């Protein structure tokens with residue numbers, strides 16, 4: 242299928258062409274037409290499926306076809322859970338709107354608000370924001386959301402996981418009741434369905450799962466190993482395989498730092514990226530990882546959300562996530578755009594129950610191997626270790642335990658026809 246039949250304008254097609262995309266991804270071909278039609282959309286799509294263009298392209302088109310209002314108040318708001326994701330969505334918005342007369346801005350916390358305020362004062366058609374700074378600036382009357390026509394909630398599941406439900410509700414109250422709503426989520430728990438029911442008005446549901454070759458292309462592998470031998474094993478795998486770009490997940494920020502130091506001592510260039518790192522440090526680490534000067538990026542789940550790293554060949558779970566859905570998010574970092582990817586998990590005895598939950602969720606048995614010299618400890622307890630206190634460490638949810646078959650990705654239930662409660 243070509244982008245030409247989706248009803249996008251010449252200016253947008255020119256920008257797509259400049260990015261080098263030849264055909265829309267499944268989520269794009271499914272989401273763009275109903276969004277252009279003015280409908281609410283509930284989309285099941287994880288990072289790597291092209292979801293950002295899936296909502297950005299039609300939103301830009303709608304905005305560019307309307308008259309700008311005097312002073313250019315915000316007409317489209319994209320809410321994202323993390324600064325990184327906000328920055329990446331914004332960079333996509335800039336690229337796709339290159340040939341349009343639209344102004345965009347991004348606002349997030351952790352940096353000086355002055356430049357953001359200055360930009361908002363000049364007028365912005367499309368605003369990408371994280372909830373905290375957005376509400377701050379609204380409270381300071383620097384920003385009004387009273388003219389928002391289109392609201393996009395990106396990575397809604399992560400928003401809830403990060404405790405943003407109340408903030409989302411506050412933001413909604415600041416916008417006109419009549420508007421178009423688009424909600425994107427990789428997973429669909431009971432809470433997400435409830436949120437969707439509250440925000441969306443008779444949404445069209447789109448799902449990237451059926452033709453999602455990206456997730457199918459992921460080669461998953463488990464290595465059973467003693468917990469004390471994981472660092473040695475990961476260093477061996479990366480060195481022996483001469484892997485050049487590896488994203489490693491740890492459960493805690495402390496664990497990310499510790500592993501990173503050990504990698505560096507072993508002669509592997511590595512950087513850690515997590516919530517305690519400054520924005521500057523995160524941006525630098527990500528840039529180094531992208532340009533090849535850093536081979537290994539060690540990240541916590543939240544820090545990794547929204548990282549735009551195309552064609553990532555290897556993802557390693559140094560520890561399994563205690564929430565099964567995070568596994569789906571993590572492995573979604575590899576095998577993009579039809580390229581094959583490898584997702585490796587190092588699993589010690591105390592993670593046995595996490596592995597069982599993950600296999601139920603993805604609906605398949607992941608092949609298991611033991612590497613000589615890195616055997617599991619036969620006497621280790623299979624009771625999960627007590628979790629540390631990171632923000633991303635959430636209690637296991639009952640949804641994680643429900644078995645799914647035939648798909649590597651959790652499927653959404655049908656919430657179509659959910660009435661708008663406004």
Ligand code: AMP
Pocket residue numbers: 261262263264265266269287288289290291292293294549550551578
């Ligand atoms: P996303 O899921 O939005 O994070 O996008 C994942 C990656 O796919 C990004 O690097 C995009 O630039 C890229 N991408 C988005 N749409 C397409 C497309 N139609 N063809 C090829 N690559 C794409």
